Amino acid sequence: MITAYRAELARIITARTLAVVAAITVLYATLVPWALVANASPRPGRGLSLIELSAAGGGTTTIARAASFSSVLLLAIFTAVSANDFQRGTFRAALLHHPRRLSLIGGQFLARLTLLAGWVLALYAVGWVATRLIAPHYGVDTSAWLTGQSWRDAGSDVARTFGFAAGWALLGTTLGVLTRSVAIGLAVGVAWAGPIENVIGDQLSFGERWFPGLLLRWLSAPDMAPVGQTATLTTLAAYAAVCAGILALAVSRRDVTS
Amino acid sequence: MTTAIEADGLTKRYGRRTVVDHVSFDVPAGTVCGLVGPNGAGKTTVMSMLLGLVRPTEGHARLLGQPVGGRRANPVGALIEAPAFHAALSGRANLTQLAILGRHDRRAVEATLETVGLAERADDRYRTYSLGMKQRLGIAAALLADPAIVILDEPTNGVDPQGMRDIRGLIGRIAREDRTVLVSSHLLAELEHVCDHLVVLDHGGCRFAGPIGGLRGERTQLVARTTDATRLPELLDLARRLDPAADSDAATASVTIGADRPDEIAVRWQRESAAAGIPLAELSQRRATLEDSVLRLVTPKDAA
Numbered sequence: 265m266i267t268a269y270r271a272e273l274a275r276i277i278t279a280r281t282l283a284v285v286a287a288i289t290v291l292y293a294t295l296v297p298w299a300l301v302a303n304a305s306p307r308p309g310r311g312l313s314l315i316e317l318s319a320a321g322g323g324t325t326t327i328a329r330a331a332s333f334s335s336v337l338l339l340a341i342f343t344a345v346s347a348n349d350f351q352r353g354t355f356r357a358a359l360l361h362h363p364r365r366l367s368l369i370g371g372q373f374l375a376r377l378t379l380l381a382g383w384v385l386a387l388y389a390v391g392w393v394a395t396r397l398i399a400p401h402y403g404v405d406t407s408a409w410l411t412g413q414s415w416r417d418a419g420s421d422v423a424r425t426f427g428f429a430a431g432w433a434l435l436g437t438t439l440g441v442l443t444r445s446v447a448i449g450l451a452v453g454v455a456w457a458g459p460i461e462n463v464i465g466d467q468l469s470f471g472e473r474w475f476p477g478l479l480l481r482w483l484s485a486p487d488m489a490p491v492g493q494t495a496t497l498t499t500l501a502a503y504a505a506v507c508a509g510i511l512a513l514a515v516s517r518r519d520v521t522s
Numbered sequence: 523m524t525t526a527i528e529a530d531g532l533t534k535r536y537g538r539r540t541v542v543d544h545v546s547f548d549v550p551a552g553t554v555c556g557l558v559g560p561n562g563a564g565k566t567t568v569m570s571m572l573l574g575l576v577r578p579t580e581g582h583a584r585l586l587g588q589p590v591g592g593r594r595a596n597p598v599g600a601l602i603e604a605p606a607f608h609a610a611l612s613g614r615a616n617l618t619q620l621a622i623l624g625r626h627d628r629r630a631v632e633a634t635l636e637t638v639g640l641a642e643r644a645d646d647r648y649r650t651y652s653l654g655m656k657q658r659l660g661i662a663a664a665l666l667a668d669p670a671i672v673i674l675d676e677p678t679n680g681v682d683p684q685g686m687r688d689i690r691g692l693i694g695r696i697a698r699e700d701r702t703v704l705v706s707s708h709l710l711a712e713l714e715h716v717c718d719h720l721v722v723l724d725h726g727g728c729r730f731a732g733p734i735g736g737l738r739g740e741r742t743q744l745v746a747r748t749t750d751a752t753r754l755p756e757l758l759d760l761a762r763r764l765d766p767a768a769d770s771d772a773a774t775a776s777v778t779i780g781a782d783r784p785d786e787i788a789v790r791w792q793r794e795s796a797a798a799g800i801p802l803a804e805l806s807q808r809r810a811t812l813e814d815s816v817l818r819l820v821t822p823k824d825a826a
Binding site: 267268270271274275278280352353354356357358359360361362363368517519520521 | 570573574575576577591598599600602603604605606607608610611615618619620622623624625626663664666667
C-alpha cells in the first residue's frame with residue numbers, strides 16, 4: 265500500500281495541481297468567511313452572530329461553516345477522480361504494475377486524503393488570517409481569538425472539518441468505483457447530495473438521523489445538529505465501514521475491462 | 523522448451539453469452555506468438571484473463587509456471603486494450619509514477635524511453651502525443667519491469683503505415699532480447715513478419731494453436747484462369763471436386779483451391795478441364811498468405 269500511496273502522491277502533487285488548489289483555497293477561504301461575517305446578526309439566531317464571532321474560537325467558526333458548503337464539490341471531485349480512473353483505463357494500467365487491488369485502491373485513497381488534509385489545514389490558515397483582517401470592519405472583537413481556548417477550538421474545528429471532508433471523499437470514491445462512469449457517478453452523487461438529502465432529508469426526522477450527508481453536516485457544525493454527537497459519530501463510523509466493505513468487494517471481485 | 527504462457531480451458535461467460543469458450547494453448551519461452559482473429563473473437567478477453575484483469579468463469583492460466591492472480595506479481599509487462607495514461611502528466615512523469623507503483627528500477631524509465639524512441643518528447647504532456655507516440659509509450663510502460671513476458675494488445679491500432687513499421691521493428695527488437703511476446707492484431711500481414719507461433723481465435727473458440735509453420739504447410743494454392751468467363755461456374759464445379767473450399771473470382775475469371783500436393787493436383791485439374799473443354803489461360807501455384815490460411819479457419823461473418 266505504501267508504494268501505491270507514494271505513486272499516487274507523485275501523480276497528484278504537481279506544481280499545476282498545487283497552483284489550482286491554492287487559488288481555489290485562497291478564494292474560498294476569503295470570500296465565504298467574508299460573506300458569513302458580513303451577514304452575521306447582532307444576536308444569536310439562525311446564522312452566525314457577532315457574539316459567537318467575538319468569542320474564543322470565533323476565528324475558525326467561520327471557516328468550519330465555510331467548509332460545510334463544500335460537500336457537493338468534494339463529492340463531485342472524488343466521484344469524478346475515481347470513476348475517471350476506470351473510465352480512462354488508468355486503474356487498469358496501474359494494476360499491471362501493482363496487481364494487489366486492495367492495496368492499490370487503499371494507497372490511492374490515502375494519498376488523496378493526504379492532499380485533502382493539506383487542503384483543510386491551508387483552508388484554516390488562510391481563512392483565519394483573512395477573517396482576522398475582515399472581522400474588525402464588521403464590528404467583531406477579535407481579542408479572544410488568540411487565547412488557549414481559541415486554539416483548542418481551532419483544533420477541534422480542523423478535526424471536524426477533516427472528518428466531514430474525508431466522509432464525502434469516501435462516499436464519492438465509493439460512488440465512482442461502483443459506477444465507473446464520471447457522468448453517471450456525478451449525476452447520482454449530485455442528485456443525492458443536492459435535492460434528495462437537503463430537500464427531502466431536511467423535512468424528515470428519519471433523514472436528519474440517517475442520511476449520511478446530513479450526518480456529515482452535523483459533524484461539521486454540531487451546534488446545528490438535531491442528533492446527538494455520539495449517535496452522529498457511531499452512524500458515520502458504520503457508514504464508513506459499509507463503504508469500505510463495498511469498495512473492497514467491488515475492487516477485488518469485479519473484472520477490470522476498461 | 524519451457525512453456526512461458528499456458529492457457530488451459532479458459533472460458534468467460536457474461537450471463538448467457540460465452541465470449542471465450544475453453545481456449546487452451548501453450549506459448550514456448552522466447553517466441554513471438556500472434557493472437558489473431560476477427561473483431562469480437564475474444565482476443566482482448568483472453569489477454570485480460572492472462573493478466574488477471576478478468577476472472578475466468580472456468581479454466582486457468584499460468585505464466586512461467588506461476589498461476590495468474592496468485593500472491594506474487596507475475597513476470598509480465600502489458601499493453602492491453604489501449605494505452606492509458608494521465609493526460610496532464612508528461613510521458614516521463616507517467617512512467618516514473620508506474621515505476622514507483624511497481625517498485626521498478628527508476629533508471630528503466632530513461633532506458634525504455636530510449637528503446638521506444640520517445641526520449642526527445644519525454645517531457646511533453648501525454649495529451650499532446652500522436653496516436654503512434656501513445657502506443658509507443660504504452661509499450662515503454664510494458665517494458666519498465668524488464669519482464670520475461672510481454673503482452674501487447676493491438677499495438678498498431680490506429681497507427682499510420684510508418685508508425686506500424688516502427689512498432690513492428692520494436693516488437694522484433696523486444697523479441698530478440700530473449701523475451702516471450704504475445705501480440706494480438708487483426709492485421710495478419712503485420713504479424714506474418716514477426717511471429718513464429720500463432721493462436722487463431724474465432725467466436726471465442728480456439729481454431730489453431732502452434733508454430734506458424736503448421737499453418738504454412740497447408741498454404742500452397744493453385745489458381746486457374748479461364749479465357750472464357752462464361753465457363754467460370756463449370757471451372758468452379760470441377761475445382762470443388764478437388765477442394766470443397768474452392769473459390770472463384772469473376773473479375774479475373776479465375777478459381778483458387780488449396781492443395782496439399784500441388785503438382786499432382788495441378789496435372790489432374792488441367793486434364794479434367796481439358797476433358798470438359800474449358801480453355802485455361804493460366805494454371806499457377808502460389809504460396810498463400812497468412813491471411814488466406816487464417817481466413818480458412820474462421821467462420822465468415824454472414825455464416826456466424
